Amino acid sequence: MDDLITIFWSSAFIAAAIRFSIPIMLAGIGEAISERGGVINIGLEGMMLAGAFGAVVGSDVTGNAWLGLVFGIGAAVLITLPHGFISINLGGDQIVSGVSLNLVALGLTTFLFRQMFGITDQPQVEGFEPLEIPVLSDLPVLGPAVFSQSILFFIAVGLGLVFWAVLFRTRPGLRWRAAGDDPAALDSVGIPVSRTRWGALLLCAALAGMAGAAISLGQLFTFIENMTGGAGYVALALVIVARWNPLWAIVVAVAFGAAEAIAVRIQAGGITLIPYQLSLMLPYVLTLVVYALAARSGHAPRALGKPFVK
């Protein structure tokens, strides 16, 4: 037992949990906004993959990680446009459209990456290194864990706070929530539902692009086929546990990140109590349980996934 406490209450473990939480935090915040606006994105994984790819290309071309991030956001937004058009303007099936986005993103990024860099030539690009925040990073245990992260972590937390405030304290946020809860009411006061939903969706795509960049430029400094490896689905699950609230998305992302950090520890031989697969399965099981409890309580946006046709 003491052994486990020393493992979990250590700078290295908490730092790993936070590091793993950054991509799913960004994507989860974005997805919370989009789902509040009524658009569900099974294609979150594909948006992130496009973001990861675009970021590496951008960073390789410009030699600047920040410009890489901009490229990543651009790539994710670009690949989301057909999905938005189909599900918002045409009133098509959002789930199926999202599946299509994932397939196209996986195929296209794999193809383009080989086209640009070949199979053997793995580019190493400029990324986001951890930064030491003066004074705070000297705190015991939490200092090196929380205040020696890449800048993307602080951006993610900041965005979570900002969008929580926007969603629940401002007029555009009210409109987003109306577009997902009662689009007919929004339409009846003369606000176009489609434009409102587009806003929420594009914001989600941008955040998913940042999330992908957080994987490629924040962890590996290169691109690998299918490198998001299901993180988009974890983020989709996270939104349910966070009850569509960006603030909770921050907390749940760190919890889910911890599950991944535990799995890595087990694989490295630090813990032998459970197989690492159990730890990686836990976020999904937890999501099912929370969803079961929440399904009847009506936290989900009522018009989620439903096209709005006048």
Place this chain on the structure above:
Amino acid sequence: MAAAGRMARATAINGFIVLLGLVVSGTLLALTGADVAAAAEALVGGSIGSPEAIRQSLVQATPILIAGLGVSFALRAGLVNIGADGQLYMGALFASVVAIFGPQLPWPIASIVMLGAALVGGFLWGALPGWMRARLGMSEVITTLLLNFVAFWIVSWAVHDPIRDPLGGGYPWTPEVPDAARLPALRMGGLIIPSGILLGLAIAAVISFVLHRTQFGFELRVLGDSPAAARWSGIPVSRRIVAALAISGGLAGLAGAAELAGNQLRLSDFFSPGFGFTALVVALVGRATPSGTVAAALFFGALAAGGGSMERVAQVPASTGLVVQGTVIAILVASRSAAARSLASRVRRLVARPRVGVA
């Protein structure tokens, strides 16, 4: 007559959509610098150019056909099962445990028992989201998606530890399925036909019968067309929802066994390259009808086999096949959207108007 006409029109429209998908994705790939002519040649040669190519296409079509029929079945009841991948993994897990670690039975009993085990595994993994939907009001889209990952990690653990082949050359996979349980390939004329695809065709026939000739199938279709009407007419909606998803999952599980015993022989955690999602594509392109699903599965099976040869011969990555799949679905969803339907009915009214004057 009217039904046959509708069917022919639907087939023509879907054929056009697939063609459009090929053109759009081909253009996209050409713009990004692929040698499309060489790729197309390799694609056709590798999918239908020789008896071996045809065998490959049928092997690739088998799991997506059987799982696609499962997804179609649920779709007819108005349920979107995007968890076929997880159900397929559970079916393959049950199948491999029974076939490899159970009592060694003679052929064909070993095959039949193995397929039965897979059916049970997938059935249970489909019944679970069915129950969650019927009793707890949870969307089957979310639950089946999440259960994919739960199934995947269960299988990943199993093949790394309890059912790992100690002589597997370091790979985390099971020993091979014994000879007596394998699905043989049949020689017909000059062709080699894997028996899994025949199993798929038989299942398509059974589903067609169940949907159109039985009370149960009728009730499922009512449920799919109008849940409210189903409730008013006294159909036990909850039980039908569980049954539809359980059978859907069972078929996906069966697809796992067919892939295991007819192609890969070993279960691993890289067993499915996304069969379940391709199965969803196949079901949608096939308009959730058994015959349409068969046609779509054969097409996407050929695309997968041709994709492999494209990579070997024309150095175009097989992943471009995913772009084609994704593009086809995108066009398909767009063509079936509310906007497209209202456009179609406006066009029909315009076309129909002069006829009124003639009559």
